[in-house]
Amino acid sequence: MTTTAGPRTYQVRTYGCQMNVHDSERISGLLEAAGYVRAEADDADVVVFNTCAVRENADNRLYGNLGHLRPTKMRRPDMQIAVGGCLAQKDRGEIVKKAPWVDVVFGTHNIGSLPTMLERARHNAEAEVEILESLEVFPSTLPARRESTYAGWVSISVGCNNTCTFCIVPSLRGREKDRRPGEILAEVEALVAEGVLEVTLLGQNVNSYGVEFGDRLAFGKLLRSCGSISGLERVRFTSPHPKDFTDDVIAAMAETPNVCHSLHMPLQSGSDAVLKAMRRSYRQERYLGIIDKVRAAMPDAAITTDIIVGFPGETESDFAQTLDVVRQARFSSAFTFQYSPRPGTPAATMDDQVPKAVVQERYERLMEVVEETTWAENQALVGSRVEVLVAVGEGRKDERTGRMSGRARDGRLVHFATGSLDGIRPGDVVETVVSYAAPHHLNADGEPLSHRRTRAGDAFEAGRAPRTPGVSLGMPSVGRPPIQPLPTESACSVQ
Ligand code: SF4
Numbered sequence: 001m002t003t004t005a006g007p008r009t010y011q012v013r014t015y016g017c018q019m020n021v022h023d024s025e026r027i028s029g030l031l032e033a034a035g036y037v038r039a040e041a042d043d044a045d046v047v048v049f050n051t052c053a054v055r056e057n058a059d060n061r062l063y064g065n066l067g068h069l070r071p072t073k074m075r076r077p078d079m080q081i082a083v084g085g086c087l088a089q090k091d092r093g094e095i096v097k098k099a100p101w102v103d104v105v106f107g108t109h110n111i112g113s114l115p116t117m118l119e120r121a122r123h124n125a126e127a128e129v130e131i132l133e134s135l136e137v138f139p140s141t142l143p144a145r146r147e148s149t150y151a152g153w154v155s156i157s158v159g160c161n162n163t164c165t166f167c168i169v170p171s172l173r174g175r176e177k178d179r180r181p182g183e184i185l186a187e188v189e190a191l192v193a194e195g196v197l198e199v200t201l202l203g204q205n206v207n208s209y210g211v212e213f214g215d216r217l218a219f220g221k222l223l224r225s226c227g228s229i230s231g232l233e234r235v236r237f238t239s240p241h242p243k244d245f246t247d248d249v250i251a252a253m254a255e256t257p258n259v260c261h262s263l264h265m266p267l268q269s270g271s272d273a274v275l276k277a278m279r280r281s282y283r284q285e286r287y288l289g290i291i292d293k294v295r296a297a298m299p300d301a302a303i304t305t306d307i308i309v310g311f312p313g314e315t316e317s318d319f320a321q322t323l324d325v326v327r328q329a330r331f332s333s334a335f336t337f338q339y340s341p342r343p344g345t346p347a348a349t350m351d352d353q354v355p356k357a358v359v360q361e362r363y364e365r366l367m368e369v370v371e372e373t374t375w376a377e378n379q380a381l382v383g384s385r386v387e388v389l390v391a392v393g394e395g396r397k398d399e400r401t402g403r404m405s406g407r408a409r410d411g412r413l414v415h416f417a418t419g420s421l422d423g424i425r426p427g428d429v430v431e432t433v434v435s436y437a438a439p440h441h442l443n444a445d446g447e448p449l450s451h452r453r454t455r456a457g458d459a460f461e462a463g464r465a466p467r468t469p470g471v472s473l474g475m476p477s478v479g480r481p482p483i484q485p486l487p488t489e490s491a492c493s494v495q
Pocket of ligand 1 (some may be wrong): 168169
């Protein structure tokens with residue numbers, strides 16, 4: 001059987017961090033610009049895997065998924081399979097050796113070539129493998145199909161100049177490249193013109209933004225410039241790096257009304273010895289010092305983090321220091337990871353790997369302390385007024401509880417009763433009062449105080465797929481993809 005008549009359909013399967021989510025929006029946008037349409041069912045003519053190399057067993061999972069698709073490919077030879085992302089950048093031609101039914105392998109630096117490569121593979125009836133060593137075109141300049149009408153990712157830099165010993169990102173994404181502020185702001189303005197209310201500025205290390213063009217204060221200035229974009233209600237960013245965090249960024253956050261008082265700052269470990277082994281060049285004192293300054297400038301700030309448990313050489317006393325920092329920092333949420341060796345990273349071959357059972361036991365203790373801390377932080381908000389941006393997915397009304405959900409300005413998840421209000425849509429803004437706190441969410445069960453209809457809500461209701469044209473390729477107008485209000489994983493983590 002071959003493809004049905006009409007435009008070819010596609011599906012993108014995304015793994016890993018927000019950088020991949022961002023790239024997948026571009027992959028979708030590029031394919032749509034080339035005439036493909038998104039598949040509604042599981043029978044796409046082109047399946048693209050946007051892979052992640054930092055997760056444990058990422059290779060096994062990819063080859064398992066490719067194996068599942070093999071019978072389909074045998075049945076429908078015209079169907080195409082493409083593999084991109086960090087694992088493709090790492091494994092390159094190995095992928096078509098191990099899975100010869102794959103049609104295209106493309107790297108993190110050349111996602112713009114995907115439509116051409118698919119076409120060439122079809123025409124030549126043989127696999128195309130193209131991996132570039134450095135960035136060809138900033139992914140943000142490519143057309144995109146966003147997943148949300150109200151929120152968008154804007155990448156400000158790609159790559160990373162650090163060498164954290166647990167992380168494979170620098171070898172796969174290359175050295176940091178910064179986009180110019182004018183280009184970034186133009187993209188933010190274009191998103192806002194489409195109805196987007198919230199933008200997340202994305203980079204592996206946003207605090208080193210500007211180093212490439214010689215302006216150490218560029219990130220704080222960028223935040224302030226976002227403050228003058230009319231209609232932009234919420235600005236977030238991820239991820240900052242404690243090593244490069246400067247006071248001007250704290251001042252810009254505090255003094256720019258649309259910059260949200262939420263900060264996701266990876267800790268990774270509270271022990272100076274472990275931070276040194278990780279080659280994270282800040283220490284516990286500096287990390288806590290930044291938090292003190294943030295809280296002094298923004299007492300309502302919600303601070304979240306990433307923590308790795310069981311890094312090679314971590315002793316019980318090192319781990320106790322991590323617990324201590326969690327208590328002192330009063331995180332409102334923490335993404336916690338059990339260390340496991342990732343091939344290709346220096347830490348994978350370090351002596352003193354911590355036994356799995358010890359890692360597990362420490363992880364459970366860490367989770368307990370994190371839960372206690374986040375719950376206490378959430379309980380302090382009961383009775384306070386909260387502005388909720390109603391979310392897609394999370395924004396669906398739960399028929400049993402009568403609640404909808406969304407994110408507060410500080411990034412917290414809020415489930416709220418709609419009361420006597422009708423017609424609240426994802427993308428709208430509701431004000432309500434917190435009535436109950438759980439460790440990972442807030443409830444607001446009283447009558448909402450207000451409901452504001454937004455253009456993002458109108459677009460959602462109209463079922464318009466958010467699109468953004470490419471800015472550098474002369475592509476036809478295509479939409480840009482949607483965004484999530486809060487990352488589930490930091491750009492620089494996993495790690
Ligand atoms: S963990 Fe983050 S800062 Fe460190 S090397 Fe990886 S991407 Fe860079």
